[in-house]
């Protein structure tokens with residue numbers, strides 16, 4: 260059955276190729292505008308993101324508006340067939356606004372109000388800031404609602420950070436009253452405030468976490484982070500409200516920031532029509548391209564999963580170097596094409612850049628751009644971008660297609676917050692994100708598609724669900740996992756799981772709490788290993804290619820309650836005790852990895868599970884190390900993206916009789932194919 264989400268806006272039924280464009284920085288240079296338009300066509304760009312950070316140009320004084328420049332550039336873009344994603348300008352505010360209404364400026368956790376400066380420097384609660392934002396958005400929506408270029412609203416820019424002003428403190432207390440049914444007693448119990456005599460006797464005593472105040476009441480910290488997400492979403496909804504009313508048919512997005520720790524993006528997803536994110540990997544720096552390629556693949560999959568497989572947009576990426584790390588490396592030949600098509604391979608319907616043209620001054624003047632300070636098209640970067648534009652134009656059929664996955668990995672923000680805030684057994688180096696990715700890596704290597712979910716998503720459509728370090732478990736989640744395994748699913752959990760409930764209160768009666776029954780074991784103690792210290796895991800199972808695997812970080816000392824051991828510890832006083840177990844449960848199985856075990860183990864173990872569960876592999880041929888394959892499909896036609904993240908040419912041997920159509924160059928591929936260093940191919944079948 261054919262299943263496609265279609266393009267995000269029917270006006271533009273192609274993969275989007277474009278950039279953040281700030282013509283307002285060049286109003287005194289009309290010749291630059293004309294040159295930009297010429298170069299956009301040359302680069303194969305079909306869409307620009309306008310408006311971001313342009314508030315002072317649109318409303319130079321309170322209530323005085325100037326849309327002349329915007330009218331002109333919108334019309335010029337439309338005349339060239341270039342569409343516009345409009346970024347609402349709330350990410351930074353004009354001087355006059357902060358000067359007249361200081362409440363809009365953010366207050367730090369030290370309770371000091373910021374001066375004007377930077378961006379993202381505003382209070383999400385301030386009714387005044389919300390009103391000013393809604394006012395400007397109303398005017399913009401009314402003015403451009405029928406403009407032929409407009410295809411999408413892009414709310415603000417990279418929502419993030421938190422404000423601790425009195426308005427936010429009051430809003431936090433209101434949020435808590437609602438959550439705890441107006442019962443301070445319930446809150447005190449949930450936060451375990453009898454500890455250190457921190458019991459609240461009045462709501463007014465509640466303050467957000469502060470370095471010079473309350474910071475070790477973990478449940479308070481957790482609720483504060485939840486509040487910050489909810490308040491940011493609430494601000495976003497206030498921004499979106501006039502756009503929804505005036506332009507109900509224009510889709511809305513906002514640019515997310517990957518695994519940014521400060522906001523739970525699952526709370527944003529239901530309120531935006533299209534997920535988009537900003538991707539800035541630091542290629543050729545401290546990580547191998549293969550490792551980084553895998554990590555970026557994970558985040559792309561997360562963004563695709565946020566709206567149930569619906570294509571997302573790669574809203575920002577750099578065509579060249581970023582400019583904020585200690586050392587900024589250029590992309591080696593091939594890497595621009597590879598990293599851009601990697602996004603498409605995992606479900607993006609766009610390749611977009613920050614930025615179109617390098618600004619002449621200020622903090623991002625050396626950040627990569629399609630058009631450099633040289634101002635013309637005769638550059639390596641421009642040629643890379645234009646060549647990619649040509650490739651994207653050949654992939655119209657990919658638009659709207661998705662990636663069915665049989666494997667899900669749980670990556671949960673609230674779990675991360677609680678886990679990283681906890682004290683003991685290891686306060687450093689738990690590295691939740693890295694630990695989750697270490698499980699993902701085996702599937703990326705094998706070219707098996709994976710969805711990335713939080714703990715509240717429906718698991719029933721997956722064959723295999725992996726939940727690394729599920730420290731915090733919401734009510735009902737243990738039961739949901741039990742039901743999943745009972746009906747034939749395979750579940751993998753690890754050490755440091757099932758420790759606390761949704762209030763960060765420890766489960767009583769034995770860990771892993773609500774996961775104990777399905778895993779068939781009891782965790783009595785956890786040994787923390789020092790940095791550089793290792794234990795070993797000895798496996799005798801047929802799938803093990805090594806007798807011994809290195810383990811680190813945490814070693815869980817467990818008792819079997821129905822599970823059976825597949826591997827045991829090799830050292831220390833717990834030598835011989837179970838380190839990997841399996842528990843048949845209903846029609847399925849639940850596995851437990853009691854320690855952080857090296858990648859070679861994951862590769863063997865998940866290779867075994869992939870065979871056992873007959874997981875679909877995207878490439879019907881062997882993938883050399885560092886080469887991965889991702890697939891998009893509409894249910895009838897498939898698009899296989901084969902990507903070489905190594906700096907060497909790789910040869911692929913196709914089974915006899917198998918033929919693909921190379922969609923980028925129109926040739927037929929059979930028997931054998933070669934991928935150059937950092938090469939990528941898109942094959943239709």
Ligand SMILES: [Zn+2]
Pocket residue numbers: 365366382383384385422423424425426427
């Ligand atoms: Zn505030």
